[in-house]
Amino acid sequence: xxxxxxxxxxxxxxxxxxxxxxxxxxxxxxxxxxxxxxxxxxxxxxxxxxxxxxxxxxxxxxxxxxxxxxxxxxxxxxxxxxxxxxxxxxxxxxxxxxxxxxxxxxxxxxxxxxxxxxxxxxxxxxxxxxxxxxxxxxxxxxxxxxxxxxxxxxxxxxxxxxxxxxxxxxxxxxxxxxxxxxxxxxxxxxxxxxxxxxxxxxxxxxxxxxxxxxxxxxxxxxxxxxxxxxxxxxxxxxxxxxxxxxxxxxxxxxxxxxxxxxxxxxxxxxxxxxxxxxxxxxxxxxxxxxxxxxxxxxxxxxxxxxxxxxxxxxxxxxxxxxxxxxxxxxxxxxxxxxxxxxxxxxxxxxxxxxxxxxxxxxxxxxxxxxxxxxxxxxxxxxxxxxxxxxxxxxxxxxxxxxxxxxxxxxxxxxxxxxxxxxxxxxxxxxxxxxxxxxxxxxxxxxxxxxxxxxxxxxxxxxxxxxxxxxxxxxxxxxxxxxxxxxxxxxxxxxxxxxxxxxxxxxxxxxxxxxxxxxxxxxxxxxxxxxxxxxxxx
Amino acid sequence: xxxxxxxxxxxxxxxxxxxxxxxxxxxxxxxxxxxxxxxxxxxxxxxxxxxxxxxxxxxxxxxxxxxxxxxxxxxxxxxxxxxxxxxxxxxxxxxxxxxxxxxxxxxxxxxxxxxxxxxxxxxxxxxxxxxxxxxxxxxxxxxxxxxxxxxxxxxxxxxxxxxxxxxxxxxxxxxxxxxxxxxxxxxxxxxxxxxxxxxxxxxxxxxxxxxxxxxxxxxxxxxxxxxxxxxxxxxxxxxxxxxxxxxxxxxxxxxxxxxxxxxxxxxxxxxxxxxxxxxxxxxxxxxxxxxxxxxxxxxxxxxxxxxxxxxxxxxxxxxxxxxxxxxxxxxxxxxxxxxxxxxxxxxxxxxxxxxxxxxxxxxxxxxxxxxxxxxxxxxxxxxxxxxxxxxxxxxxxxxxxxxxxxxxxxxxxx
Numbered sequence: 046x047x048x049x050x051x052x053x054x055x056x057x058x059x060x061x062x063x064x065x066x067x068x069x070x071x072x073x074x075x076x077x078x079x080x081x082x083x084x085x086x087x088x089x090x091x092x093x094x095x096x097x098x099x100x101x102x103x104x105x106x107x108x109x110x111x112x113x114x115x116x117x118x119x120x121x122x123x124x125x126x127x128x129x130x131x132x133x134x135x136x137x138x139x140x141x142x143x144x145x146x147x148x149x150x151x152x153x154x155x156x157x158x159x160x161x162x163x164x165x166x167x168x169x170x171x172x173x174x175x176x177x178x179x180x181x182x183x184x185x186x187x188x189x190x191x192x193x194x195x196x197x198x199x200x201x202x203x204x205x206x207x208x209x210x211x212x213x214x215x216x217x218x219x220x221x222x223x224x225x226x227x228x229x230x231x232x233x234x235x236x237x238x239x240x241x242x243x244x245x246x247x248x249x250x251x252x253x254x255x256x257x258x259x260x261x262x263x264x265x266x267x268x269x270x271x272x273x274x275x276x277x278x279x280x281x282x283x284x285x286x287x288x289x290x291x292x293x294x295x296x297x298x299x300x301x302x303x304x305x306x307x308x309x310x311x312x313x314x315x316x317x318x319x320x321x322x323x324x325x326x327x328x329x330x331x332x333x334x335x336x337x338x339x340x341x342x343x344x345x346x347x348x349x350x351x352x353x354x355x356x357x358x359x360x361x362x363x364x365x366x367x368x369x370x371x372x373x374x375x376x377x378x379x380x381x382x383x384x385x386x387x388x389x390x391x392x393x394x395x396x397x398x399x400x401x402x403x404x405x406x407x408x409x410x411x412x413x414x415x416x417x418x419x420x421x422x423x424x425x426x427x428x429x430x431x432x433x434x435x436x437x438x439x440x441x442x443x444x445x446x447x448x449x450x451x452x453x454x455x456x457x458x459x460x461x462x463x464x465x466x467x468x469x470x471x472x473x474x475x476x477x478x479x480x481x482x483x484x485x486x487x488x489x490x491x492x493x494x495x496x497x498x499x500x501x502x503x504x505x506x507x508x509x510x511x512x513x514x515x516x517x518x519x520x521x522x523x524x525x526x527x528x529x530x531x532x533x534x535x536x537x538x539x540x541x542x543x544x545x546x547x548x549x550x551x552x553x554x555x556x557x558x559x560x561x562x563x564x565x566x567x568x569x570x571x572x573x574x575x576x577x578x579x580x581x582x
Numbered sequence: 583x584x585x586x587x588x589x590x591x592x593x594x595x596x597x598x599x600x601x602x603x604x605x606x607x608x609x610x611x612x613x614x615x616x617x618x619x620x621x622x623x624x625x626x627x628x629x630x631x632x633x634x635x636x637x638x639x640x641x642x643x644x645x646x647x648x649x650x651x652x653x654x655x656x657x658x659x660x661x662x663x664x665x666x667x668x669x670x671x672x673x674x675x676x677x678x679x680x681x682x683x684x685x686x687x688x689x690x691x692x693x694x695x696x697x698x699x700x701x702x703x704x705x706x707x708x709x710x711x712x713x714x715x716x717x718x719x720x721x722x723x724x725x726x727x728x729x730x731x732x733x734x735x736x737x738x739x740x741x742x743x744x745x746x747x748x749x750x751x752x753x754x755x756x757x758x759x760x761x762x763x764x765x766x767x768x769x770x771x772x773x774x775x776x777x778x779x780x781x782x783x784x785x786x787x788x789x790x791x792x793x794x795x796x797x798x799x800x801x802x803x804x805x806x807x808x809x810x811x812x813x814x815x816x817x818x819x820x821x822x823x824x825x826x827x828x829x830x831x832x833x834x835x836x837x838x839x840x841x842x843x844x845x846x847x848x849x850x851x852x853x854x855x856x857x858x859x860x861x862x863x864x865x866x867x868x869x870x871x872x873x874x875x876x877x878x879x880x881x882x883x884x885x886x887x888x889x890x891x892x893x894x895x896x897x898x899x900x901x902x903x904x905x906x907x908x909x910x911x912x913x914x915x916x917x918x919x920x921x922x923x924x925x926x927x928x929x930x931x932x933x934x935x936x937x938x939x940x941x942x943x944x945x946x947x948x949x950x951x952x953x954x955x956x957x958x959x960x961x962x963x964x965x966x967x968x969x970x971x972x973x974x975x976x977x978x979x980x981x982x983x984x985x986x987x988x989x990x991x992x993x994x995x996x
Contacts, residue, residue, distance in 0.1 A: 086770075088770045088968065089771075089925050089926045089927070089928075089968065090926070090927055091926050091927050091928055091966050091967065091968075092927070094966060101967075102965045103965065103966060105770075108770050127966055130928065130961075130962035130966070131927050131928060131966070133962070134927050134928055134930075134931035134932055134962065135927055137931055137933065137935055138934075138945060168935065172938050175933065193928075194927075195924065195925075195930065213765075214765065214924070215921075216924070217748070217922070217923060217924055218920060218922040218923070218924045218930060218933065219919070219922070219924065219930050219931055219933070219934035219935075220922070220924070221924035221930065301700075313920075404737060501931060538671060
């Protein structure tokens with residue numbers, strides 16, 4: 046653990062760390078383009094040059110390993126001159142595209158210019174090198190070769206992370222241009238990441254192109270709900286609309302990456318009609334909207350009837366592997382605690398088997414739900430029922446009479462989703478009395494006795510437990526709309542209606558109760574679920 | 583002048599193996615194979631031989647940086663990418679004395695424990711591809727290469743690999759990248775090729791002329807070589823002279839010989855009754871010397887450095903008083919702009935920009951501010967790049983503009 050000084054501040058580095066890495070860990074940002082903590086080092090931009098005592102030339106801090114007693118300066122005149130020089134060089138052939146470039150507002154050329162540059166351009170526009178613009182590189186990425194600063198991050202991403210090698214430099218000298226061979230579109234499930242790592246507007250997102258200036262966006266930390274990996278995301282939204290997802294760096298889960306499907310999964314969320322009001326099926330078989338108060342009272346009294354007539358074992362709680370831990374916890378507390386129900390399931394497909402199964406070597410898992418592990422850990426598996434098939438059979442046989450079912454549409458679709466949804470419908474059809482908590486509207490909802498509108502992903506705070514058993518906090522970014530409530534709040538109301546304690550004002554409060562109860566979450570705090578999350582024993 | 587390298591280069595048809603052996607060729611290799619490899623390295627150290635490609639690094643010391651017993655093979659790469667403007671000495675050796683090079687490579691390979699070696703020759707020398715292949719075939723046939731060199735317990739394969747037209751591939755790490763099949767981008771150092779070179783293995787890259795000097799050193803001994811030249815610049819150097827001289831060509835010179843004597847005697851002096859104006863002594867990457875600055879300067883590493891220039895590759899360009907220095911600089915700057923690989927920011931943008939500013943100046947469209955701009959660009963590039971190509975552009979820009987400023991300003995209306 047060598048100790049070195051940077052601008053008179055003592056920093057302790059890990060063995061083998063470079064100066065820039067150690068500085069970043071200590072919260073000091075040395076300006077750079079080509080360096081990226083999750084990519085191999087290239088040292089080509091020359092922006093990170095620092096003065097190292099006893100070395101005659103300036104040293105790139107991304108390649109120099111920090112050694113004991115090293116004295117480094119990044120704030121001397123010599124370094125500032127050099128950095129200003131590199132910046133000026135980068136800008137001489139850079140097109141003046143800011144007014145039409147998506148990167149504006151989060152562009153490293155702009156940002157560093159304001160700090161290190163502020164010089165007047167000394168090259169006439171006619172003398173600038175011209176390259177190709179607006180090149181279609183497939184469904185995720187648009188390329189502008191002129192804006193490229195040739196940092197090679199995208200090349201290294203495709204060479205070392207996806208190992209598909211689609212991008213490379215062509216040509217020599219100041220005519221070098223980045224691109225794919227013969228403009229072939231990028232056809233790999235992680236192509237969107239190069240948009241994130243491109244420090245300028247050379248690689249931009251086709252999905253986000255021209256939709257919103259970044260300074261209008263608000264950011265919320267959350268977790269992707271596309272699969273059991275639980276990649277950490279930042280949700281950029283404005284006035285209730287989500288515009289894009291960006292990865293948050295979590296070296297224990299997704300490093301700096303997201304898969305393309307997960308990255309675009311918010312579109313699925315914003316597609317289709319929503320369930321807006323609680324609805325109860327009348328004697329005429331038609332759903333009529335009711336208030337939450339009426340709905341909750343009706344449900345509680347009806348379930349108590351079923352319990353009194355047929356016993357508590359005739360009540361089923363069917364959770365969703367896409368529901369938050371807080372929702373599943375209170376589902377159990379209500380049905381189990383108040384009504385004595387003992388049959389709980391969540392498996393409409395083979396989520397418990399797929400939760401650990403990798404779909405590729407990089408990030409994705411086959412299980413396209415964020416909280417299967419959470420459902421398993423909270424005990425929503427029944428050895429007796431063995432999944433939805435067993436539940437359907439039991440319902441048909443009459444041993445299960447009533448059920449509370451949470452169904453949330455998967456955000457990343459796969460063949461087989463329709464079958465799983467069909468099985469939920471079968472279950473509901475087989476129950477005498479069914480309460481369905483759903484977010485997106487579907488025709489088959491008509492089969493349920495009661496339909497309750499709940500919040501979907503990004504519309505509520507909550508925790509998910511990923512395939513590693515890591516509990517991570519997913520933040521709320523937008524409002525649910527209509528009368529929809531987070532599912533945990535529905536159960537809190539039911540608990541209150543049934544005469545139990547119901548003190549929770551937020552998902553945080555529910556988590557705190559989970560952490561006090563006899564669950565796998567015992568002893569944890571909500572703070573632990575922030576980056577990087579906490580792994581259950 | 584001692585003839586070590588060019589003893590037989592003038593006579594026609596001397597490049598076959600039969601002719602080479604007639605005049606004692608491959609006897610040095612035989613002698614070397616009877617020596618301990620470490621003894622050969624010591625001999626080369628004692629000879630004072632320095633890299634003849636341009637850097638002038640002591641060859642024996644470079645060899646001694648190679649670790650033995652790493653478990654990885656050691657590679658010897660011959661840098662035949664001669665591309666420094668004004669330099670055409672290696673070409674002569676490749677054309678006229680290919681076996682001298684092969685013998686030198688075999689001696690070096692044996693000393694280094696190398697069994698697989700490559701000659702990386704610039705793509706523009708396509709007319710030499712077949713002749714070098716032929717020389718290698720001859721050597722294999724004669725048992726001088728292959729599984730059992732000269733029937734000893736030493737195997738050596740040498741392959742010829744052609745470049746594809748890039749000056750940057752004369753930089754040793756770029757050469758290695760190109761040889762491995764990648765774009766010729768120089769590598770970050772450390773690690774150095776001595777420990778992590780070709781295929782991440784210990785590698786030595788030596789210039790053609792350096793390797794060609796080895797047979798004589800082994801045959802005649804280090805002391806004999808060290809007896810020639812000066813205290814720190816031992817032996818002989820090939821100079822390829824071009825420009826305004828009566829006898830342009832390749833000459834072998836004892837190091838320490840006076841520069842002006844060389845121009846006026848060996849190279850025949852300035853033709854057409856003109857006067858010497860400037861000399862670029864060692865290839866376009868070294869600072870130019872005004873005629874007055876050449877007084878008393880000797881052709882060796884130290885003297886030229888003291889005079890404000892460098893020995894470099896020995897590619898000497900002589901300019902008379904008819905020459906317009908800004909035009910010369912513009913041609914030189916165009917070369918670096920064309921050859922910059924583009925990997926790192928200062929060189930990629932700076933060489934291109936300087937080239938454009940100079941073209942403007944020469945066309946009469948420049949201003950005095952542009953003259954200062956050239957110096958500013960030079961300062962911005964210097965010492966901040968992955969390889970010295972940018973510095974190689976800085977040297978001529980700075981020396982031309984500083985020493986001939988009035989000529990540049992005269993081109994400007996404002």
